[in-house]
Every structure is written in structure tokens, then in C-alpha cells.
Amino acid sequence: MIIGQENLNIVLFQPEIPQNTGNIARTCVLTNCKLHLVKPLGFSIDEKHVRRAGLDYWKDLDMTLYDSYEELREKYKDSTFYFSTTHGDNYYDDVKFKAGDFIVFGRESCGLPDYIRESNAERCIRVPMVKTTTRSLNLSNTVAIVAYEGIRQLGFPNMK
Numbered sequence: 001m002i003i004g005q006e007n008l009n010i011v012l013f014q015p016e017i018p019q020n021t022g023n024i025a026r027t028c029v030l031t032n033c034k035l036h037l038v039k040p041l042g043f044s045i046d047e048k049h050v051r052r053a054g055l056d057y058w059k060d061l062d063m064t065l066y067d068s069y070e071e072l073r074e075k076y077k078d079s080t081f082y083f084s085t086t087h088g089d090n091y092y093d094d095v096k097f098k099a100g101d102f103i104v105f106g107r108e109s110c111g112l113p114d115y116i117r118e119s120n121a122e123r124c125i126r127v128p129m130v131k132t133t134t135r136s137l138n139l140s141n142t143v144a145i146v147a148y149e150g151i152r153q154l155g156f157p158n159m160k
Contacts, residue, residue, distance in 0.1 A: 006034040006062065007157060008097065008150045009079075010143060011104040013069060014114060016042030020108060023140035025061050031151055032158055035063040036102075038072055069116065081123060084146055085112050086136050088124035092124065095125055098148035099157070108139050 009031045010033050015021045021037070023132050037045075045065075059094055066072045073081075081102040103125075106112035117124055127137060136142070151159070 005099075006032055007099060007154055008051055008147060009036060009076075009102040009127075010034070010101065010147060011036040011038065011072065011081075011102055012115070012139075013038045013104055013106050014042070014056075017139070018043040020138065020140045022046075024143045025055065025063070026057055027140070027144050028062070028071045029060045029146060031147055033147055033151075035061060036061065036066065036072060038066045038069050045096050055144045056058055057080075063109060070103045071107050081120065083112055083117060083120050083124045084126065085117055085124050086126055087111075087117055088126035089121070090119070090125045092125045092127055092146045095150075100156055101150065103146055105139060105143055105152065111136075 006057070008031075010028055012021060012035070015037065016113075021041075021043070026033055027033070048104065049074065066075075079100065079102055080098065081104060082097075083104045084092065085106065104112065106116075111117075125146070127142055129136060151157075
């Protein structure tokens with residue numbers, strides 16, 4: 001991670017599945033994105049659990065943990081936030097991402113809460129999918145799709 005020069009900021013709002021967060025963390029390391037986790041988490045990220053899970057790249061991850069969504073927003077009140085949701089009116093590739101932008105992703109089981117979506121409706125984005133009985137794409141897949149589009153728009157900085 002090139003500290004202070006992250007490509008994008010990836011936010012997971014109360015993630016529930018450790019394997020998804022592990023995959024997303026690896027994507028963040030390999031794309032120079034910072035990971036922000038908003039509590040409560042559905043799993044432990046203490047050193048013992050991370051080591052047991054074989055997350056050898058965790059030491060390279062630039063990550064911050066927040067007690068609440070409000071704490072995150074207050075800390076970065078002057079930053080641009082986008083919200084990935086199946087309820088978004090805008091496609092993810094309609095956004096003109098800038099370095100340092102934040103992209104917020106919701107829980108695996110239920111996405112982002114209504115209060116977050118409704119208060120940020122103009123910045124809600126979605127990955128298009130066919131209508132089906134399946135809820136949506138896997139969270140780690142969605143993060144990878146959106147993050148790589150943003151990084152593509154930035155010109156893949158510091159990437160080989």
C-alpha cells in the first residue's frame with residue numbers, strides 16, 4: 001500500500017461473512033485501496049483468527065475499524081461517498097470516480113439500511129443484473145467489479 005495515496009476507499013458496513021471480507025481485503029491490497037470496516041462485524045479479526053484463516057496478506061492491508069457509520073462519515077465529512085445497492089438508480093460505470101473516493105457496501109444478508117440509502121439516493125449506484133430469485137451478486141464480486149471500474153477510470157495508478 002502506498003500510504004496516503006490510496007486509489008479508492010472501500011467501506012464494508014457491518015460485514016457478516018469472514019470469507020467475503022478476506023477476499024475484499026486481498027482485492028484492496030492488490031489494488032492499493034484502503035479498507036474501512038464499520039462495526040458490528042459478524043466475525044473476529046483479531047490476530048489469532050486472521051492467522052488461523054491463512055490471511056498472509058493481512059499485514060499489508062491498510063484498514064481502519066469504526067464503531068459506527070456516523071464515526072466514519074464525521075471523520076471524512078469532506079469526502080465523496082458512493083453507495084452500492086441493488087436499489088440504486090445509477091449504474092456503477094456512470095460515476096466519474098476520483099482518487100480517494102469512498103464506496104460503501106452493505107451487509108451480505110440485507111444490504112445498506114434504508115436511512116443510508118434514502119439520505120444518499122443521488123449517490124446510490126448498482127451493478128446491473130437480470131431479474132431472478134437470487135438476491136444479488138456475492139459481495140466480494142460486487143466490490144471487485146466496482147473497484148476495478150473506479151481504478152480503470154484513474155488509469156490503474158501504480159499498478160503493473
